[in-house]
Amino acid sequence: MIDINPQRILVRYNVKVEKEMTPEEVAEKLFPVEENIREVAKAIFEGDEDEVVESIQNAINNGLDPLNLINNALMVGMEIVSTLYDDGVLYLPDVIISAQAMMEGIEYCKEHFGQDHEYKGKIVSYVVEGDIHDIGKKIVTVLLRAKGYEVVDLGKDVCVEEVIAAVKKEKPIMLTGTSLMTTTMIGFKDVNSRLLESDINVPVVCGGGAVTQDFVSQYELGLYCEEAADVPKIADAIINGLNISQLRKEFHKH
Amino acid sequence: MSLKRYNKMAYDDLEDMVFGHSIYPVKTGFDLEIGAGYTSAEVNYAPRPAAGESKEKLIAEYQKITTDVLQRMVQVGFPSVVLETEHVQQMTVNPSWGAEIAHEQKTIMEEFYDEYGIKCALRHTPADIRGGKESLDLRGDSYGMLLESFEEVASNGADMLSIESLGGKSVFDSSILRNDISGVLFSIGILGTLDVEFIWEDISKIAKKHDVVAAGDTDCSQANTAMFIAGGLLDRKLAHTLAVVTRAVSAPRSLAAYEAGAVGPGKDCGYENTIIKAIAGVPISQEGKGSTCAHSDLMGNLAMQCCDLWSNESVEYRGEFGGTSVQCWGETLSYDCSMMNTAIEAGYAKVFRDVFMVSDRYRDSQAFILAFDNAYRIGESIVKDGNDIYLRAKNAAIEACNIVDEGSRGQLELSRFEKASLAKAIKSLHSLTDEKDVFIEENMDKFSTMENFIPKNYGY
Numbered sequence: 001m002i003d004i005n006p007q008r009i010l011v012r013y014n015v016k017v018e019k020e021m022t023p024e025e026v027a028e029k030l031f032p033v034e035e036n037i038r039e040v041a042k043a044i045f046e047g048d049e050d051e052v053v054e055s056i057q058n059a060i061n062n063g064l065d066p067l068n069l070i071n072n073a074l075m076v077g078m079e080i081v082s083t084l085y086d087d088g089v090l091y092l093p094d095v096i097i098s099a100q101a102m103m104e105g106i107e108y109c110k111e112h113f114g115q116d117h118e119y120k121g122k123i124v125s126y127v128v129e130g131d132i133h134d135i136g137k138k139i140v141t142v143l144l145r146a147k148g149y150e151v152v153d154l155g156k157d158v159c160v161e162e163v164i165a166a167v168k169k170e171k172p173i174m175l176t177g178t179s180l181m182t183t184t185m186i187g188f189k190d191v192n193s194r195l196l197e198s199d200i201n202v203p204v205v206c207g208g209g210a211v212t213q214d215f216v217s218q219y220e221l222g223l224y225c226e227e228a229a230d231v232p233k234i235a236d237a238i239i240n241g242l243n244i245s246q247l248r249k250e251f252h253k254h
Numbered sequence: 255m256s257l258k259r260y261n262k263m264a265y266d267d268l269e270d271m272v273f274g275h276s277i278y279p280v281k282t283g284f285d286l287e288i289g290a291g292y293t294s295a296e297v298n299y300a301p302r303p304a305a306g307e308s309k310e311k312l313i314a315e316y317q318k319i320t321t322d323v324l325q326r327m328v329q330v331g332f333p334s335v336v337l338e339t340e341h342v343q344q345m346t347v348n349p350s351w352g353a354e355i356a357h358e359q360k361t362i363m364e365e366f367y368d369e370y371g372i373k374c375a376l377r378h379t380p381a382d383i384r385g386g387k388e389s390l391d392l393r394g395d396s397y398g399m400l401l402e403s404f405e406e407v408a409s410n411g412a413d414m415l416s417i418e419s420l421g422g423k424s425v426f427d428s429s430i431l432r433n434d435i436s437g438v439l440f441s442i443g444i445l446g447t448l449d450v451e452f453i454w455e456d457i458s459k460i461a462k463k464h465d466v467v468a469a470g471d472t473d474c475s476q477a478n479t480a481m482f483i484a485g486g487l488l489d490r491k492l493a494h495t496l497a498v499v500t501r502a503v504s505a506p507r508s509l510a511a512y513e514a515g516a517v518g519p520g521k522d523c524g525y526e527n528t529i530i531k532a533i534a535g536v537p538i539s540q541e542g543k544g545s546t547c548a549h550s551d552l553m554g555n556l557a558m559q560c561c562d563l564w565s566n567e568s569v570e571y572r573g574e575f576g577g578t579s580v581q582c583w584g585e586t587l588s589y590d591c592s593m594m595n596t597a598i599e600a601g602y603a604k605v606f607r608d609v610f611m612v613s614d615r616y617r618d619s620q621a622f623i624l625a626f627d628n629a630y631r632i633g634e635s636i637v638k639d640g641n642d643i644y645l646r647a648k649n650a651a652i653e654a655c656n657i658v659d660e661g662s663r664g665q666l667e668l669s670r671f672e673k674a675s676l677a678k679a680i681k682s683l684h685s686l687t688d689e690k691d692v693f694i695e696e697n698m699d700k701f702s703t704m705e706n707f708i709p710k711n712y713g714y
Contacts, residue, residue: 005665012667093431093492135479138427138431181343182302215303
């Protein structure tokens, strides 16, 4: 068998540009200073659900307000995880595991203390009719929740009627739809038409295997999204007042 | 039918593994023999979105696609081609649609064969429609419809039958996003294998009944999901090491189709096929640089090393500067095949194989474990415990990790993150029991609270 020096034919850029500091070292610099809050935030970073609940209880025993803990410990811990993911320090499963721990913490606060927090906005997510491939939607849903959005997840193989009814009921700031196949992604066209008929101008963020920017751009409310990590940024941009034309300018990369 | 477990390697010497040759070639279609000393392009396509609006539009779309591909093949002088029709959902849930399309495609292929003598065959891959809105329903009513679809295409023109089956998918999706190695092993090695065995016993019977080929499965829904999430070198979505483990475990899972009666060629997107070829000696279809129309690839050349069919995975039917998309990609694939076939004729096949393989061997750990020598090692670890679907999957995962670990002390560069992730995976795998029943019981219990996990899908 022949062998060669691979460095003359390929470059492992991931090795070349890897950051010097470990995720733990970077996070350590970002954790809040106050001890009780710091412990909750660290438990979120580590994605340890039991530790999250325990540290919340400890903090409350020490006199901290549960709502304060949601906003300034749970959400802050999650923000650190999201920032490190955006900066290429953490990987997606780290975000998923931490988000699960954060939601566990929020649920604990709600159940035990009757307190909830305000979400940044509400978003409806779904997989188009005829399509059962939903791992992309699951990723998008977790990333949105991790960024403080309330997500109404309609699931997979969702018919147009159900999507429109959910939008009318929930009044979301945006809709996210995913599709793997060419023949199912036509469902975006029907959602677009039905929303316009009802004078609803909510952005429809579309992504998934066969979906392309050219296809989505045909529809007035359509916004193409190539990377799941961009979806929370799109939501933030909508909160900041960008319309569909401005969103396309910002997020259509091709 | 009893399952034929593999307890030894089909190839005694890994050096004998090369593109265009398999131990058990498959005759099919019009004069085609796959794995019998030459390679052929396998062109794959998806209809335009609007074609799904009615049966008539869909049939017309596939007629155009088939004609376009064959016209280009004869225009440029290629001796053989395979067409693969992966069903869109409408074609499987309406079995007569799939049947009509298979018939129309085969009629066109026959006309070209009669006029030009071009060797050709048609693979149909019904969609795995056993996924409900809430959860998988692998053995319920939709299974009957799926088998009806196989019957219909087999009796109306399809030469080869395949599927990308979904067994284990819900557990896998949950596990892969949580770095849960044990869950990945359970979902693919146990649940996936059980489902592949179940479905392929029936598909093989249908193939036999209609004198067509039970070709093979692919772990697209799991191993390729991991590969796609892992992405390129700079993506931070999933440790490539976890994708390595997933791929290794997918080999004994897809092997189960051959244990239940399939004979190849394995389906294009089964990157695990080189391991399977080493074990079972069946011909395989592969995709790599010719499938960049569908997804990026970290082993675009390496995937050619032992292929018998060379595929483009899928491309939407549309116009390009050089013709329609199926013509362009079909031509590109066929030129690759022409190069491989020239190498075979000239006696340079092994040299070419090695160049293909080495050019990507160190590009990524996922490519490294599939280099044919390493794929062979994984195959040996599988047949060592070939009768135990748990141990063989665990062996494959551990062997793949060992291969990467050894490689990282040589030319295979790993980032610190990948090294740490590999160490975690090895630790996690070595902490697992050696007892299949204990492992299954532990995981049944662990996933019992998962709302869309239904044990009866797997006979429990």
